[in-house]
Amino acid sequence: MGKMISFVLNGNKMAVEVKDHWTLLYLLREELGLLGTKEGCGSGECGACTVIVDGMAVNSCLFPGLEIAGKDVVTIEGLTSPDGTLHPLQKSFVENGGIQCGYCTPGMIMSAKALLDESPNATEEEIKHALAGNICRCTGYAKIVDAVAHAGHPHEGCPDCGPSWRSESKGEE
Numbered sequence: 144m145g146k147m148i149s150f151v152l153n154g155n156k157m158a159v160e161v162k163d164h165w166t167l168l169y170l171l172r173e174e175l176g177l178l179g180t181k182e183g184c185g186s187g188e189c190g191a192c193t194v195i196v197d198g199m200a201v202n203s204c205l206f207p208g209l210e211i212a213g214k215d216v217v218t219i220e221g222l223t224s225p226d227g228t229l230h231p232l233q234k235s236f237v238e239n240g241g242i243q244c245g246y247c248t249p250g251m252i253m254s255a256k257a258l259l260d261e262s263p264n265a266t267e268e269e270i271k272h273a274l275a276g277n278i279c280r281c282t283g284y285a286k287i288v289d290a291v292a293h294a295g296h297p298h299e300g301c302p303d304c305g306p307s308w309r310s311e312s313k314g315e316e
């Protein structure tokens with residue numbers, strides 16, 4: 144037996160029937176067909192399923208579906224403009240080599256978005272802290288941190304892009 148709930152998904156008001164045992168991840172992928180949010184561990188360990196609920200990055204595999212009633216949910220699908228223009232974070236991941244197999248990418252980007260919405264000039268340490276719950280098996284993380292740091296302001300002309308930033312980031316590869 145389900146319960147009708149209303150919430151906002153990627154800027155659109157929705158009313159859906161949600162069963163008690165459904166997670167937000169199940170609702171998004173299996174019921175609403177939003178496959179951008181990935182399932183990795185299914186137990187809160189990998190961050191592949193990260194979405195933003197009321198401004199906070201959450202693991203949707205652990206988030207009870209019924210608890211989104213009245214809340215604002217943003218998934219990776221909500222970042223791209225209707226005309227296909229990528230969000231600055233998405234562009235920066237592409238331009239800075241922050242994507243290899245891509246499985247972790249939606250979760251990484253949603254964790255990064257929650258951080259940058261709160262702290263647009265987040266430091267390298269703050270970026271690493273915000274992404275600490277997101278596992279990537281491919282990139283070695285340095286390019287991902289670079290991509291987040293330079294979202295919306297490319298290396299050229301960026302005041303942070305002195306030798307220390309570049310060598311520190313490169314040193315982790």
Ligand code: FES
Binds near residue numbers: 184186191205
């Ligand atoms: Fe949710 Fe891994 S699938 S944290």
Ligand code: FES
Binds near residue numbers: 241242243246278279
């Ligand atoms: Fe493959 Fe991160 S790009 S897991």
